[in-house]
Amino acid sequence: MMKTLIKNLSESQIEILFEVSVEEFEEHYQKAISNLAQNLKINGFRPGKVPPEIAEKEIASAKILEEAAGLAAKEEYVKFIVEKKLEVLGKPEIQVLKLAKGNPFEFKAKTWILPEVVLPDYRLIASRIKKREIKIEEREIEDALGWLRKSRASFTPKSGPCEKDDFVEILYSSPQIEGKREFQDSFILGQGGFIPGFEDNLRRMSAGEEKEFILDFPESSTKPEFSGKKINFKVRLKSVQIVVLPEITDDWAKSVGKFENISDLKKSIKVSLLQEKEMIEAQRVRSEILEKISQNVKIDLPEVLINLEKEKMLAEFKEKINSDFKISFQDYLSKINKTEKDISDSIALEAKKRVKNFLIIREIGKKENIQISETEVTEEINRTLSRYSDVKKAGKELDLEKLKIYTEGEIRNEKVLQLLESLSNKV
Template sequence: MEVLLKNTSESEIEILFELSWEEFLPYCEKACLKISNDLKVPGFRQGKIPMEIVIREVGDEKVFLNAAELAINKEYEKFVSEKKLEKEIEVMGLPKIEILKLASKNPFSFKIKTAIFPKFDLPDYKKIALQFPKKEISATPEEIEEALARIKKSRTEFEELETPIKEGDFLEIEYNSPQIKEDTCFKDGFFLGQGGFIAGFEENLIGMKKNEEKEFNLQDKGKQIFFKVKVHKIQKANIPELNDDFAKEFGCVNLVAFKQVIEREIKKEKEKFEIQKIQTEILKKIIEQTKIHISELLLEAKKEQMMRELKQRVENNLKISFEKYLEEIKKSKDDLKKTLINEAKKRIQTFLILKKIGEQESITVERAEIEPLVNEFLKNFLTDEKKKNIDIDALREYYRNIIYTEKVLQKILD
């Protein structure tokens, strides 16, 4: 077999493979065996049909295309493994494949274009990290009180009322207004007096009863706005008192100890946020001082991935189709994809830089570090039915990348 390697740029290579007919023939035989497993020919058992009979039945094009796929996968994987072992080239992303010649009793040739890990010099990232010292973090009394208020609210019990609405009641309503949005019914839950509606809206609800409907007009910024409201629930909020008994529900001996726990948790969260902020600033500086040639193949693949992620977020969070979303933002898919170029480049640069720093610092991730995260995901987020379809190796690689990135970022800070 002949293999010709050519660098088309600093970040892409082109590989020309040519197999003689004798080298390609075993792949044809394997393809015939695979096809014959599902082929029914009188006088022959499935999986035991001679190659010439398979070709007669399905045609040589199908056999050769199946054989080509087997040959490309095998020979390209072998090439990549050898080059990685020799530390000559590290390919990235999915390759672009082009079959050049495929015919009976002739050499089989194909061409592969792929992105590679580009060569680049890193700046002194440890020196850059020193420009961003960690700040002393503390929890303010106001933050502690706000946290306590949120916890109290989460433990509030609601008692449904049949009495007319009054100030301080918790309401569940639905309303519509053609001036706000045509043919749309809004649902909301709020404490009367704290709903944040336009002036006069909440005042109009006082005295209404459960299941009652009401129509009224309000003035806002010189415009008349019509509202139609229906009350679904009127509730009294029984907010717990902050005392030692309340603290004991959380495993603390008294309220003072509970506040100390909250203070530590706030401090921990703020420290985590501060570290993430510093890491982002350090990476930004490293990117600014690093010149990397990014493969167009890799860039296009990253934009496609980001489009898929955006589509999923739109459908899951906004509950509308991606086509409807594009209509609302008045952009085509191609227009939207163009806006992702800078972010796609930044993500690729970040990945390449962190990978190279990790290699220089001999960062490794052990299987024992990955498995607990994989097991937790499988246990908490997937049903038994969904577990059957999951790609465990891909899940392990996902968590390996997360752990690797965290270790590299921590190494830079250290």
């Protein structure tokens, strides 16, 4: 019979001492011989058909013991975890303490477990968070209508100098920015989002003209490698066009969508703005409730979970750098004069916050007995797959079991957050 002893190393790490009886270990020993015999080549026997008693004589006893120890440790550890219903994190750290044929097998396993989460009165906390009243002003509707007009604008070539609000297409380069590489851009003059002074230098230029100028890069720039430096620019204006906005008429409203008139269009805009504001307010309420709960919860965050979250965030950041800037992560680090450790350290606090919120939401879900049906999971997975151009191919390439686990977690999180949001007071 196996003997076990649990030692608490911290709130979220335990050490389990195992003693496997001689009889139980003998079963693992015989299985080890059988496993190793599969690759044994002996004259007169087909591969995998060597009798155990002969195989035992041919295989080094140390090798059999090593194989048996691995089999025993894995099987007994898993059985113990399942029996005790422990929620472990990652693979255990196994250390053999006593290993000899004819003796009990002793080993210890060090592993991280999900920590105990002592929640405050989260229902009371949620009820004290005020939900703001959502209003849509006429000015907001007019602004949205103006944006819609700009998105449906037409363009007429302009032969004279360009002015603010003209649509321009430019080619530009800078010896300090990627050497001689020439960049192309098109935008409405005054709304291009360039550094201060850049677009001012383009005014009064005509199509085909070139111009060179020097600007001071802002100290507060998102590109620290250029902050406070003088940057040379060479610009060629390819084309200038006048932006012609459509008149706001009932006919134009009909051309935008299924609207009878401008009044219908404005009503639709108001509904969209309301939905957007409600979504933003819901996110604010949820974040504030979680923050208040987080300030009052008692929990020992497992280092392993924080490190896993940091790795995940770092991988996402690397992908974003590659996608947004089309450069490798190492090139990016060189440009900003930082190391991967610097980036990892900078996201540590956010990683801790995410892990803490994950454990809080998970614990509330357990206390509230949040249930998820197979139908909900299946429908959400189908929605995810439908975003791919080839659904069948996506189904084959994606790890559907991992997708299912992820989807269940997302649905559970959303249900908990909906519950907390529903408890908040309205103004």
